[in-house]
Amino acid sequence: MQQFALLTSLILIFGVIAGFLYVAINTSQAGDKAEIQQSINTLRTKTLWLMIGVGVPLTLALAYRWPHAPEGFQGEPITVSAESGQWYWNLSQFELPVGTPIVFELTTVDVNHGFGVYDEEFELVTQAQAMPGYTNKLNYVFKKPGLYTVACLEYCGVAHHAMLAEIDVVDPVTYANNQSNE
Amino acid sequence: MSESDVIIAKDQTMPTGQVSLIARSAILIASLVFVLMMAVGLLLRSVQGGFVTIAPDMFYKLMTLHGVGMVGAAGLAGFAVMWYFLNKYVALSKAMFLAFLGTFLIGVVVIIGSIMIGGFGGAWTFLYPLPVQSGGVWEAQAAILFLVGLLLIGVAFLLGYLDVGRALIKEYGSLAKSIGWPALFGNAEAPPPTIVASTAVTIVNVIGTVAGAAIILMSIFNAIAPTFSVDALLAKNLTYFFGHVFINASIYMTVMAVYEIVPLYTGRAWKSSKIFLIGWTITLFMVMAVYPHHLFQDLAMPPWLLVAGQIGSYVSGIPVIAITTLALFGYLFKSGARWDLSLSLLVLGVFGWAGGVIPAIIDGIISVNKVMHNTMWVPGHFHFYLLIGMVSMAFGFMVWIGRQGTASAFRGVEKLSFAAYVIGGLGLVAMFLISGANSVPRRWAEHLVQWQSYSQLATVFAVITVLGAIAMLFYGIAGAAKTATKT
Ligand code: HEM
Ligand SMILES: [Cu+2]
Numbered sequence: 001m002q003q004f005a006l007l008t009s010l011i012l013i014f015g016v017i018a019g020f021l022y023v024a025i026n027t028s029q030a031g032d033k034a035e036i037q038q039s040i041n042t043l044r045t046k047t048l049w050l051m052i053g054v055g056v057p058l059t060l061a062l063a064y065r066w067p068h069a070p071e072g073f074q075g076e077p078i079t080v081s082a083e084s085g086q087w088y089w090n091l092s093q094f095e096l097p098v099g100t101p102i103v104f105e106l107t108t109v110d111v112n113h114g115f116g117v118y119d120e121e122f123e124l125v126t127q128a129q130a131m132p133g134y135t136n137k138l139n140y141v142f143k144k145p146g147l148y149t150v151a152c153l154e155y156c157g158v159a160h161h162a163m164l165a166e167i168d169v170v171d172p173v174t175y176a177n178n179q180s181n182e
Numbered sequence: 183m184s185e186s187d188v189i190i191a192k193d194q195t196m197p198t199g200q201v202s203l204i205a206r207s208a209i210l211i212a213s214l215v216f217v218l219m220m221a222v223g224l225l226l227r228s229v230q231g232g233f234v235t236i237a238p239d240m241f242y243k244l245m246t247l248h249g250v251g252m253v254g255a256a257g258l259a260g261f262a263v264m265w266y267f268l269n270k271y272v273a274l275s276k277a278m279f280l281a282f283l284g285t286f287l288i289g290v291v292v293i294i295g296s297i298m299i300g301g302f303g304g305a306w307t308f309l310y311p312l313p314v315q316s317g318g319v320w321e322a323q324a325a326i327l328f329l330v331g332l333l334l335i336g337v338a339f340l341l342g343y344l345d346v347g348r349a350l351i352k353e354y355g356s357l358a359k360s361i362g363w364p365a366l367f368g369n370a371e372a373p374p375p376t377i378v379a380s381t382a383v384t385i386v387n388v389i390g391t392v393a394g395a396a397i398i399l400m401s402i403f404n405a406i407a408p409t410f411s412v413d414a415l416l417a418k419n420l421t422y423f424f425g426h427v428f429i430n431a432s433i434y435m436t437v438m439a440v441y442e443i444v445p446l447y448t449g450r451a452w453k454s455s456k457i458f459l460i461g462w463t464i465t466l467f468m469v470m471a472v473y474p475h476h477l478f479q480d481l482a483m484p485p486w487l488l489v490a491g492q493i494g495s496y497v498s499g500i501p502v503i504a505i506t507t508l509a510l511f512g513y514l515f516k517s518g519a520r521w522d523l524s525l526s527l528l529v530l531g532v533f534g535w536a537g538g539v540i541p542a543i544i545d546g547i548i549s550v551n552k553v554m555h556n557t558m559w560v561p562g563h564f565h566f567y568l569l570i571g572m573v574s575m576a577f578g579f580m581v582w583i584g585r586q587g588t589a590s591a592f593r594g595v596e597k598l599s600f601a602a603y604v605i606g607g608l609g610l611v612a613m614f615l616i617s618g619a620n621s622v623p624r625r626w627a628e629h630l631v632q633w634q635s636y637s638q639l640a641t642v643f644a645v646i647t648v649l650g651a652i653a654m655l656f657y658g659i660a661g662a663a664k665t666a667t668k669t
Contacts, residue, residue, distance in 0.1 A: 001553050005544050006619035012540045016507075020533045023511045024521075031516025033450060040512030044457065047504045059496045059547065063489045067549035068481060086317035111312045112414065114479070114556055116623065122632065124553045124621035129479045132311060132414040136481040153556040153623055155305050157312060158239045158319045161626035 002123070070126075072141045077101035082150075084113040084130045086157055089150050089165035096167055097175035098145045104138040106130040113163070114153025120146040127153050142169045197269040202583065204279055206662050208262035209580045213658055215255035216573055217651050222248045224644040227610075230629045231637030239319055241627035242303035249306030250293055253429060254335060256568060258286060259576040260435030261342055264383065266583070267376045267442045272349040282342035289334030292327055300324025305625070307425055308332070310397065310417035314405040322405045329402050336395045339387065347384045350377065357381050361466070362459040372454035375441040382466045383431045389470065390427030393420050415482055422476035429564070430469050433535060433572045437506065439579040440528050444510065447525050448517035458509070461501035468498035478551040488548060495546030499539040507536045522592045523657060524582035526600055531575030534607075538567025541615055556625075558636075559618025562611055569647070570607045577654045584661015596657065603650030609643030 078097070082104050083090040096102055106115050108130040115138060116127040125148075128138035142148070152163035170178075197205075222244050228234045229241055236244075261282070268274055296302045301320040304313040313325035347357065354360035354373060361381040365372035372378070397420035400412045441452040474491030477483050510532050519525065541563035545554050554560075617636040622629065629637060 001550065002619040002621065005550050005554060005559075006615065009541045009544050009615065013537050016503075016533065016537050016540070019507075019511065020529070023514050024529065026516055027514045027519050027521065029516045030518045033517075036515050037512055040508055040515075044504055044508045047508060048500070051500050051504055055496055055500075056493070059493055062547050062549060063492050065549075066485070067552055068485075086315070110315050110317070112309055112418070116556070118621065122621060122630065124557065126552060127479055127555060128481050131418070131480060131482065134415065134482045138481065151623060155242075155309070155312070155625040157315075157317045158242060158303065159317070160242075161238070161623075161628050 068128075068139065070139055070141055072099075073101045073139050075101060077103045077139070079103045079105060081105045081107070082115060082130070083107050083109065084115070084152075084163075085109040086111065087152070087159035087163040089115075089152075089163065091150075091165060091167070094165070094167055095175060095178060096142060096169050097172040098142045098169050100141065100172060100175075102140050102142070104128070104140065106136040106138055107134075108132055111156050112154045113156050116151045116153035117167070118149040118151055119144065120148070122149070129154055145169045145171055195270050196586065197266060200276060201266065201269045204276060205262050205266035206580075206583055208265075208279075208283060209259055209576065209583065210655075210658055210662060212255045212259035212262065212576060213580050213655050215251055215258075216576070217648070217655050219248050219251040219255065220644075220648050220651055222251070224641065224648055227637050227644050228641045229627065230634070231641045232629070232631075232634045233638065233641060238627040239301070239303060242305070242625075243297050243301065245625065245627075246303050246305050247294070247297050250297075250332075252568070253306055253425075253432075254286075254290060254293075256432035256436075256572055256576075257335075257339065257428065258283075259579075260432035260572070261339070263439045263576065263579050264346070264376070264380055264435040265342070266579075267438050268346065268349070268380055270442075271374060271377055272353045274349050275345050278341060278345035282338045282345075285334055285338035285341065289331045289338060292331030292334060296324050296327035296331060300327050302328045304328070307421055308398075308401065309421055310401050310412055310414060311404065313401055314408070326402055326405045329398050329405070333395060333398050333402075336391050336398065339391050340395075343384050343388050343391070346380060347388070350381055350384065357385060361385075361462060362454060363463070365454070366456065366459040366463065372459060375452050375454050375458065376438045378454055378459060378462050379434055379438055379441070382462045383434045385466060386427050386469050387431040390424050390431065394424030394428065397421055397424065415480065418477060418480065419473075423470070423473045426473040426476065427469055429568070433567060434465070436531070436572050436575040436579070437535070439575050439582075440506075440510065440532055443524065443528060443579065443582050444513060444519075447519040448513050449519075450513045450517055452509070452513065457505055461505040465498065465501055468494055472498050472546075475546045475551070478548050479555050492546055492548050496543050499543045502539050503536050507532060520592075522590050523596045523600060524578045524585070526592070527574045527578030527581060527654070530600075530604060531571050531573075531578060534570030534574055535567045535572070538563050538565075538571055541566065553621070554618060556623060557618040558614045558622045558624050560624050562614030562618050565607075565614055566611045570604075570611065573651075574603070577651075577658070580658040581654065581661060584658055584664065588664070595653075599650050599653030599657075601650075602646050603654065606643045606645070606647030606650055610640055610647055613637070613640035613643060 081092040113130045117125050119125050126140045128136050148167040150165040152160050302324040314322050350360040360373050360377050362372045362378045364370035403410045445451050472494035474487045475495040613636050622633045
């Protein structure tokens, strides 16, 4: 997702750069004002139609599949309470099964915090805010097993960057065994 | 005077005398702040890169200073640009400008005191309840001082905008007329671009500042009497509404320099065409409607508001690209304009604005935001349209106003300084965006080792940017000094 976003942005930005360079190279020459105005008007009409006709349906389509309800979120979820405070995460369980819907119930005892979940390669996989007075429910399904890190993604004071916790994501059988051993 | 010299066109209608002096002083103050705060930004990036070690509380204090200093200077620079050009068309009060500037500067001093002496490090967004719940790092008094400083700055802008609004209504009859609705919906003659844009800015920024003042006051009450509490979601909405409107308005004000100065080079007047009027009317509403894109990860927000935020954040990018940028292309293309420093800076500014809109729109898609929100992608997009966009336009105005009517070639050193600013700025922004795409969080005093190389490269680009910016400030001061000795 992130690399795709970066690539899309870079392509579009290079397009804008190319436009500016093309115009900059042609600025110092003389040309017919009316003719240029005419072609700019045509270009603008096309751009507007493109941005409205393609862009608006696209952005609607992207919101249609509700992003806060992830794919594969079926069946009885496991509820994990995640209480935050300056500067700690307190999870009701630190081991979770892969491929199972999880609902993180995010709360905070003091200021706003951000519950950011990083996978083993330290790629951000999901996040939501923890807000005073509210319980925010973050739905997620872990796709791979491994040691995940919870990191704070909302500035909360001097130890914000050190507000970390770990979640061990294991296969469902191991998870069930460990649960029954407790 | 050599053949390559350009006479910086002097338009007889441009304000001179005291108005010019006031505007020049204000833009120089703002630019000085830009350069100083860039040096702070450079330090922040080098700390993240592991080149320099400072304690985290110091990092966050400096981050707060950098953020609030830059946003304040952006507002000041924008207001100076708008105020200067508005003087062409309407009668503004110099006393009111000085009251604005005076109150603004007192606010700045109070804020600096709250950070450097009081130890406040709650970031410029002062997100409730962090200012008064610092976890024991700074006292409530420091937070109150910071908030009072912000309030003073808010009052300063309200004074300034009230005078602008008064002058617009006096000259055009009503704000509906000065934003061009009679021309848009009928066939009345449209007001000049600067008037249309000023009207939109005045309306949105008065509303934005009032929203900001409301949450600042609530936070101050909370600091004095902790039993008075505020709903955290309401606080977030007010804060981001204010922040979003204010920072966008600063770009809208600065772009008036493009409307007014570029025609002096191209000989093609910037027109209030129908599409231009439509663009500003859409912007008027959109800039206020899209702020929920800062709240995509607040699951307590009503989903329809988030969807509206996603669509709005896309739609509000359309006028920048399809109207402003393409209009600029049409005015420049084969116009015979000769490049010099100020024209280059102004055009660079529009590029920065249009370019910055792209990563902003991408991050404004909720499903992308899920994994990009509060990563370095965010400073990536706003440094794009502030550093390469807004600040370049402000520098362009500063250089132009210092040189009006004098001969100026685009000399080698100037080209070099300009290139430094462009390359440094683009590199800096690229490193922010790449960091964000690699999940590096924003606002972290210490980075994981595997992230440090991004910050290290960024530090190199930051050094180049700062050098370029110092050169721009130097040209601005040199121009002002020359004009001062001439008159
Ligand atoms: C040489 C130029 C600059 C450098 C090196 C620089 C560097 C930085 C850095 C390192 C951060 C913190 C990033 C993070 O970890 O979240 C930051 C934040 C910020 N910068 Fe800059 N910056 C520069 C120019 C500017 C300009 C020109 C503006 C606006 C006019 C600006 C406005 C901001 C704002 C508003 C923040 C957010 C502060 C916060 O998160 O509380 N910066 N900058
Ligand atoms: Cu935090």
